Amino acid sequence: MKVFRRLILAIGMFGLVYNCAQVKKSRTIKLAHGLDVNHSVHKAMVKMGEDLVKISGGKMQLEIYPSQQLGTERECIELLQIGSLDMTKVSVGVMENFAPHMKVFGLPYLFKDRAHSFRVLDGAIGQELLDEGIQYWIKGLAYYDAGSRSFYTKDKPIRTPDDLKGLKIRVMESVTAMDMVKSLGGSPTPISWGELYTSLQQGVVDGAENNPPSFYLSRHYEVCKYYALDEHTVLPDVLIIGTHIWNRLTEQEKQWLKQAVDASVVYQRKLWAEAEKEALEEVQKAGVTVIRPDKELFSKEVEAVYSLYEQEEDIRELIERIKDYN
Known part of the structure; x- marks a missing residue:
């Protein structure tokens, strides 16, 4: 009987250790931003989180803090730099303080039209500017549409x-x-x-x-x-991640995250077009x-x-x- 009890206890302990190990294998990324929960960017982030769980088989997930719960855009960048926050969304206008060449986006009437701006952002120039902040512990992941x-x-x-x-x-x-x-x-x-x-x-x-x-x-x-x-x-919005967390991700985890991010960009731009139309109607x-x-x-x-x-x-x-x- 004692041997049986010990066997049951051993099996129970193994299950507990195994479950704890499984929990540890799940990586949670903390993301904060300053926008309302009804904003297209927040909705896109929610989708990104859902997609990330599906793509990774539950091994990665997002924890989202909207509406300046963790501070202003500049404060969130500073939290990200010291490793207290993993990801955030900021306007490119704020990012120019950390990636100096991004100030070019603040120049008035720079783009011919919206399609031209998307070609630049999604192309080689956009990627160059996303990578500029790495020396300041910031890696750009993508641009969300913020209209004109x-x-x-x-x-x-x-x-x-x-x-x-x-x-x-x-x-x-x-x-x-x-x-x-x-x-x-x-x-x-x-x-x-x-x-x-x-x-x-x-x-x-x-x-x-x-x-x-x-x-x-x-x-x-x-x-x-x-x-x-x-x-x-x-001035687009920029989704950024701290290099402290990015450099700890495995290549597989980076791929999962990038896939979820890219899908969220497509979704957000669609929502944005609808939100612009609704906003003008409602304010009038x-x-x-x-x-x-x-x-x-x-x-x-x-x-x-x-x-x-x-x-x-x-x-x-x-x-x-x-x-x-x-």
């Missing part, structure tokens, strides 16, 4: 560049964005995304600039009743006046911004490569 950015204001409609003169416009922590607003006569004011609604309410700034879904989901339309679709910049229902100004007027005013950046030989060459990219 346009101005929205509280009290004054923007129909020409002259209408921006003297207005305090919220921008990201991006030198390129600041230079662009200055060239149009506005006063650029960096404020974190999470603080912007209150800043608009209290008159800290007169307006901001962003894409239609962000304008809608942030509920900034409750404060700002004018939206001018000048579409000055195309809420009383926002949507203005479609002459983009040529704005394009001419921002030419001076290019002269600032073309003084750097590598940036000048990058601008030429992007404009000539087919």
Whole structure:
């Protein structure tokens, strides 16, 4: 009887050890971002997590923290650099502080159209820029669509560049964005995304600039009743991973993750197109006046911004490569 009990105990212990080993074989990647759970990027990340579990047979999974639960975009990058966070999504405008050549995307009217921007992002140039942050412990994985950015204001409609003169416009922590607003006569004011609604309410700034879904989901339309679709910049979102975790992944795990990421990009771009249409419809229902100004007027005013950046030989060459990219 004692021998039998010992055998049962041994089998039980083996099962416990085996199960613990199986648990250890499952790798959880912590991903944080600052967007609302209804945003197309968050939905794409949820799909990415589901796909990753399927592709890896349960050996890899994502743990997602949306809505700035772990901090602003810049704070998430810093957490990623020290190894306290594995992955995050940031605007390319924020990334230029960590991958300097990415500032080229902040130049206004750089792309011919949306299709041109996708060709650049998905091609050799896009990949070069994704890899630039490796020296800062950041590896870029992919670009999510964030549409075109346009101005929205509280009290004054923007129909020409002259209408921006003297207005305090919220921008990201991006030198390129600041230079662009200055060239149009506005006063650029960096404020974190999470603080912007209150800043608009209290008159800290007169307006901001962003894409239609962000304008809608942030509920900034409750404060700002004018939206001018000048579409000055195309700033994609960038999905990044810390090199601390990337370098620990096996080649198989990297393949699984990249496959899930690539599928999420296709899904997100489809959702984005639908979200843009819905956002413009909904803000107009809420009383926002949507203005479609002459983009040529704005394009001419921002030419001076290019002269600032073309003084750097590598940036000048990058601008030429992007404009000539087919």
